[in-house]
Amino acid sequence: MIIVMKPNAAKESVNAITNYIEGKGLQAHLSEGTEVTIIGVVGDKTKLSQDSIMSYKDVQKIVPVTESYKLTNKQFHPEPSIIKVGNTEIGSNNLTIMAGPCAVETEQQLLSIAHAALAGGANILRGGAYKPRTSPYAFQGLEEEGLRYMQEAKAETGLSTICEVVSLDAINAAVKYVDMIQIGARNMQNFYLLKEAGKSGLPVLLKRGLCATIDEWLNAAEYIIAEGNPNVVLCERGIRTYETATRNTLDISAVPVLKEKTHLPVIVDPSHSTGSYKYVPSMAKAAVACGADGLMIEVHNDPANALSDGPQSLTFKRFNQLCKELHPFADLVGRKF
Ligand code: PEP
Ligand code: MN
Numbered sequence: 001m002i003i004v005m006k007p008n009a010a011k012e013s014v015n016a017i018t019n020y021i022e023g024k025g026l027q028a029h030l031s032e033g034t035e036v037t038i039i040g041v042v043g044d045k046t047k048l049s050q051d052s053i054m055s056y057k058d059v060q061k062i063v064p065v066t067e068s069y070k071l072t073n074k075q076f077h078p079e080p081s082i083i084k085v086g087n088t089e090i091g092s093n094n095l096t097i098m099a100g101p102c103a104v105e106t107e108q109q110l111l112s113i114a115h116a117a118l119a120g121g122a123n124i125l126r127g128g129a130y131k132p133r134t135s136p137y138a139f140q141g142l143e144e145e146g147l148r149y150m151q152e153a154k155a156e157t158g159l160s161t162i163c164e165v166v167s168l169d170a171i172n173a174a175v176k177y178v179d180m181i182q183i184g185a186r187n188m189q190n191f192y193l194l195k196e197a198g199k200s201g202l203p204v205l206l207k208r209g210l211c212a213t214i215d216e217w218l219n220a221a222e223y224i225i226a227e228g229n230p231n232v233v234l235c236e237r238g239i240r241t242y243e244t245a246t247r248n249t250l251d252i253s254a255v256p257v258l259k260e261k262t263h264l265p266v267i268v269d270p271s272h273s274t275g276s277y278k279y280v281p282s283m284a285k286a287a288v289a290c291g292a293d294g295l296m297i298e299v300h301n302d303p304a305n306a307l308s309d310g311p312q313s314l315t316f317k318r319f320n321q322l323c324k325e326l327h328p329f330a331d332l333v334g335r336k337f
Contacts, residue, residue, distance in 0.1 A: 002063050002075050003039040008165070009058035014039065014321060017056050018266070024048055029070075029139060031077045040065075040076035067215070068263075069222040071230070077263040081226025085177040085203050086160025086179035088123040090233050091265030095330045095337040098162060098267070099319060100126035102309035103139060104146035112301050114153035120323040121337060124180070125150065125159040126296060130166045131308060132186045139307040143170075147177035154179075162205060167193070169199050185210050185237055185272070188220050198227025205296075207235045209283045210248070214257055221264060233265045236287075238273025247275020247312070250283055255290045267294040271312045277303065280314060281322045288329040297322070 003017060014030065017039055021028040026043030041048070063074050082091040088095045094119050099122035104110050114125050129146030131139060142149070150161045162180040165171045166187060168280055174181050180203045187193050188209035197204045204224050208217050221232045236255065238248025250273035258266045268287035270280045300306045300313035314322065322337075330337040 001040050001045060001066055003041065003053060004063060005037040005039070006058045007036060009037055013056060013058035014318060017053065017059070020052065020056070021048065029076060031079070033079045036078070038076065038078065040069050040070060040073075053078045057130060067218070069215075069218045069262075071225040072218045072221045072232075072262050072264060074261055074263050079261045079263065081230065081265060083203050083233055083265055085162070086154070087158065088160050090203075090267070091293050093334065093336050094123070095288060095326070095335040096124060096265075096267060097122040097323070098124040098126045098294065098296040099299045101128070101300050101306065102298050102313065103128045103131050103307050104142055104149050105139075105307050107149045107152065107328045109151050109301055110146075110149045111156060111240075113299055113316075116158045116319065117299060118157045118159055120299075120316075120320045122323075123160065124126060124297075125153055125157070125161050126163075126182075127153075127161070128164050128308070130164055130170045132164070132166050132184055133308065142165055144173045144177075147173055151177040160267070165193070165197065168196050171196050175200055175202055180205055180233075182235075183207060183220075188212055188217065191220075191223055194223035195227055198224040198229040203231035203233065204229065205233045205235050205267070207237045208239065208251075208254070210237070210240050214254060214261070217261055220260075221262070223288065232324070234262070235267050235269055235297075236273070236292075237269040246273070246279065248273050250274065252286055252290060255287065255292050259291055265293040266291075267296055268292045269296040269307070271296070271314075272296040275312050277312055277314050277318060280312065281318075281325065284322060285326060285329050288326060288335070289332060290332060294298075 018028040027042040099117040106129040131141040161178040166183040241249040270283035303310040303313040
């Protein structure tokens with residue numbers, strides 16, 4: 001449930017209710033917006049008396065939260081969250097562009113892509129060092145060496161960095177080198193990994209599982225936030241449907257649905273959702289137009305010889321062109337880029 005306080009409620013009233021809730025062994029999460037203060041309650045509500053709560057000063061109303069995810073819920077936190085990542089932020093008026101190779105392959109490859117990403121207008125460099133590949137014989141990533149190259153690319157370009165993690169070892173390595181960690185589609189319901197990501201203290205990009213409903217996805221986000229890490233960003237990357245013309249089906253309507261259900265920022269990955277560089281520009285524009293907070297785009301210096309996801313990777317020229325074409329779409333929704 002949430003307890004909505006009257007406008008301009010006194011701090012003492014908020015504290016008194018918080019003490020009552022915590023005294024009963026439940027958690028009270030405060031959301032102080034410009035308009036209204038809300039106290040979100042997590043725990044066994046049967047231990048609380050609604051009459052007692054209503055008898056406290058400055059309480060306006062009690063609203064039940066029926067969804068199983070609470071901290072992720074927009075009712076708990078009506079203002080959109082802005083997540084700080086290195087020297088940039090996601091969810092503000094700025095349009096976030098994450099760009100980079102599917103996999104970090106060599107130091108030279110990453111540095112050249114990082115410079116191209118920066119030139120196009122990206123603010124976050126992506127690069128996989130731990131690759132969860134469908135085949136065990138496919139390139140599995142450079143692991144810690146790849147993370148070191150990410151750190152070097154950040155030092156050269158000033159771009160913030162994100163890297164996928166697939167294990168606790170990977171998380172422990174990533175915290176030393178990058179600004180944000182990514183939980184990939186295949187691990188969206190790896191609850192152990194979600195909890196460890198929550199404990200890492202780094203902002204987390206949580207991709208949607210291949211067959212996950214929006215409800216399951218928001219519950220996965222809840223696992224991370226419940227560990228005390230509120231810095232979660234959601235990434236729609238396409239879902240499995242019967243359609244085979246594209247690698248996955250981009251659920252573009254997930255953007256407005258999520259905007260209604262959660263305060264977390266939402267970004268869209270037109271690369272993994274379509275699987276083809278040809279469809280990336282139109283889906284990127286659609287995502288910006290419908291209110292996404294940003295994009296994740298795969299860019300490669302030589303897509304034909306990429307060690308993973310070459311067919312969906314943009315060349316430097318195509319990435320640059322797309323960024324130019326995105327400007328009017330960003331203007332349309334009032335985002336700076
Ligand atoms: C990736 O971003 O490189 C990746 C593997 O994405 P996903 O988890 O969405 O398949
Ligand atoms: Mn990829």
